[in-house]
Amino acid sequence: xxxxxxxxxTVQMNDEGFMTNPSEWTREIAAExxxxxxxxxxxxxxxxxxxxxxSDATSSGKSPTLRRITTATGxxxxxxxxxxxxxxxxxxxxxxxxxxxxxxx
Amino acid sequence: xxxxxxxxxxxxxTMAANRLSRLLDASEWxxxxxxxxxxxxxxxxxxxxxxxxxxxxxxxxxxxxFMPNGVHLVMSAIEAIxxxxxxxxxxxxxxxxxxxxxxxxxxxxxxKQTPGLGEDEWGKSIQTFYSFEGAxxxxxxxxxxxxxxxxxxxxxxxxxxxxxxLEFLMLADWFFSEKGMRDKVELIxxxxxxxxxxxxxxxxxxxxxxxxxxxxxxxxxxIERVDPEAKKIVxxxxxxxxxxxxxxxxxxxxxxxxxKAGLGDELNFVPVDKHTFLSxxxxxxxxxxxxxAVPASKAGSVAHFAVETFGENFVRYTEGQAxxxxxxxxxxxxxxxxxxxxxxxxxxxxxxxxxxxxxxPGVGPFTLLEESEANHWGKLMFKWMYWHILLKGKExxxxxxxxxxxxxxx
Numbered sequence: 001x002x003x004x005x006x007x008x009x010t011v012q013m014n015d016e017g018f019m020t021n022p023s024e025w026t027r028e029i030a031a032e033x034x035x036x037x038x039x040x041x042x043x044x045x046x047x048x049x050x051x052x053x054x055s056d057a058t059s060s061g062k063s064p065t066l067r068r069i070t071t072a073t074g075x076x077x078x079x080x081x082x083x084x085x086x087x088x089x090x091x092x093x094x095x096x097x098x099x100x101x102x103x104x105x
Numbered sequence: 106x107x108x109x110x111x112x113x114x115x116x117x118x119t120m121a122a123n124r125l126s127r128l129l130d131a132s133e134w135x136x137x138x139x140x141x142x143x144x145x146x147x148x149x150x151x152x153x154x155x156x157x158x159x160x161x162x163x164x165x166x167x168x169x170x171f172m173p174n175g176v177h178l179v180m181s182a183i184e185a186i187x188x189x190x191x192x193x194x195x196x197x198x199x200x201x202x203x204x205x206x207x208x209x210x211x212x213x214x215x216x217k218q219t220p221g222l223g224e225d226e227w228g229k230s231i232q233t234f235y236s237f238e239g240a241x242x243x244x245x246x247x248x249x250x251x252x253x254x255x256x257x258x259x260x261x262x263x264x265x266x267x268x269x270x271l272e273f274l275m276l277a278d279w280f281f282s283e284k285g286m287r288d289k290v291e292l293i294x295x296x297x298x299x300x301x302x303x304x305x306x307x308x309x310x311x312x313x314x315x316x317x318x319x320x321x322x323x324x325x326x327x328i329e330r331v332d333p334e335a336k337k338i339v340x341x342x343x344x345x346x347x348x349x350x351x352x353x354x355x356x357x358x359x360x361x362x363x364x365k366a367g368l369g370d371e372l373n374f375v376p377v378d379k380h381t382f383l384s385x386x387x388x389x390x391x392x393x394x395x396x397x398a399v400p401a402s403k404a405g406s407v408a409h410f411a412v413e414t415f416g417e418n419f420v421r422y423t424e425g426q427a428x429x430x431x432x433x434x435x436x437x438x439x440x441x442x443x444x445x446x447x448x449x450x451x452x453x454x455x456x457x458x459x460x461x462x463x464x465x466p467g468v469g470p471f472t473l474l475e476e477s478e479a480n481h482w483g484k485l486m487f488k489w490m491y492w493h494i495l496l497k498g499k500e501x502x503x504x505x506x507x508x509x510x511x512x513x514x515x
Contacts, residue, residue, distance in 0.1 A: 065371075066327075067261070077327075077341055078341055081341040085342060086325065087299075087327075
């Protein structure tokens with residue numbers, strides 16, 4: 001476990017680049033991490049997904065799977081891949097300051 | 106009389122019925138178990154059928170043979186689970202009330218959920234070994250298959266037995282070598298995972314093993330559709346993999362009746378506490394085995410360890426005590442790797458599979474995360490243990506919770 005300073009804030013992060021304390025997250029951090037993930041401009045659709053993931057994780061204690069996101073937001077999997085290319089659930093979890101989704105065990 | 110109702114007489118349901126019938130006082134409790142099918146399938150055996158190692162009779166027995174005296178078995182499909190009213194309506198017209206409900210309705214494959222998969226070519230150039238019928242059909246198909254590109258694709262996780270796809274490919278490597286046609290066969294594994302397995306150390310180790318055996322891994326392949334005419338699978342990110350024979354592990358979902366009852370998640374698996382199996386919605390409903398939405402492997406060994414820890418915890422709960430967080434996600438899986446060898450992995454929620462010896466530290470006889478002949482015999486012996494010990498809810502001389510003894514963490 002290590003710490004990292006992003007967008008002027010020091011946060012805890014694991015080896016895979018996932019934040020380990022969701023309460024340290026800010027929207028500025030999201031924008032910065034998104035940039036590193038190849039998404040320089042987050043639009044309203046991106047934020048809709050990020051906000052869903054944040055609120056879902058607050059109640060469930062874990063990152064939602066891709067299927068959970070598409071079921072809840074009404075976005076198709078295809079649209080999710082367009083918004084967050086290459087592993088949407090993982091990417092959005094990272095940007096949202098949440099742990100790696102547990103979909104695969 | 107207090108009523109315990111178990112839905113599903115598969116691996117978890119049968120083990121729970123056996124264990125609880127011993128733990129609960131028969132003068133106070135009436136245990137009923139419901140299932141629609143007479144036959145119990147040894148699902149781990151499906152893997153061996155396509156290669157002719159097991160035949161049909163190795164994997165089927167009547168469910169009734171495994172029901173303890175005093176447990177009432179009802180053969181019927183389930184119409185509706187009405188958890189608010191503490192009752193279940195059956196397709197045969199009966200309505201069963203309960204004080205406690207255990208949902209053990211398992212997981213099944215849904216090929217029609219992927220466009221192009223479960224259509225005209227299903228059972229021809231598209232096959233599966235994730236069902237009894239599928240495994241038997243694939244055996245017939247492989248008998249006369251001339252060779253080509255065999256692509257194994259996992260549609261989406263979680264699936265039953267996450268190591269089975271790897272075992273299938275390693276057994277295929279052995280099978281085609283024995284037939285003298287390995288040079289005519291390409292083996293490709295297209296998986297949504299970033300590597301061969303879900304846990305980093307095992308993924309690396311198993312990845313190496315696949316490379317040695319000439320099996321190509323296509324990672325992060327999230328299938329969108331099959332093009333059965335062009336014989337290719339297409340991913341959401343436009344990646345394509347062509348095949349001559351597609352062996353599919355279709356989407357795995359829980360029972361539809363669970364979803365209709367509002368008790369399931371988006372895949373119809375039941376959200377429960379991962380240490381106690383108590384439903385997050387109802388204080389008298391539990392889910393065991395594949396039906397439960399817990400971050401543990403959907404595997405018989407997990408169901409066994411789960412039921413073993415669940416039994417006494419359940420009794421305590423019915424006596425008004427709080428449930429203890431006893432289940433640690435323990436899984437113990439033999440991985441058949443072909444040519445008379447196998448591996449063994451032992452892990453839980455917090456500890457990934459590590460190398461070492463099992464169950465006796467330094468001695469084994471089984472080797473963890475390393476190929477050996479002993480592991481292969483362990484895997485074959487497991488069938489006997491399943492029918493004679495596990496299903497009957499008897500205890501193994503192994504701890505239900507994972508132990509670090511005998512494992513090397515570095």
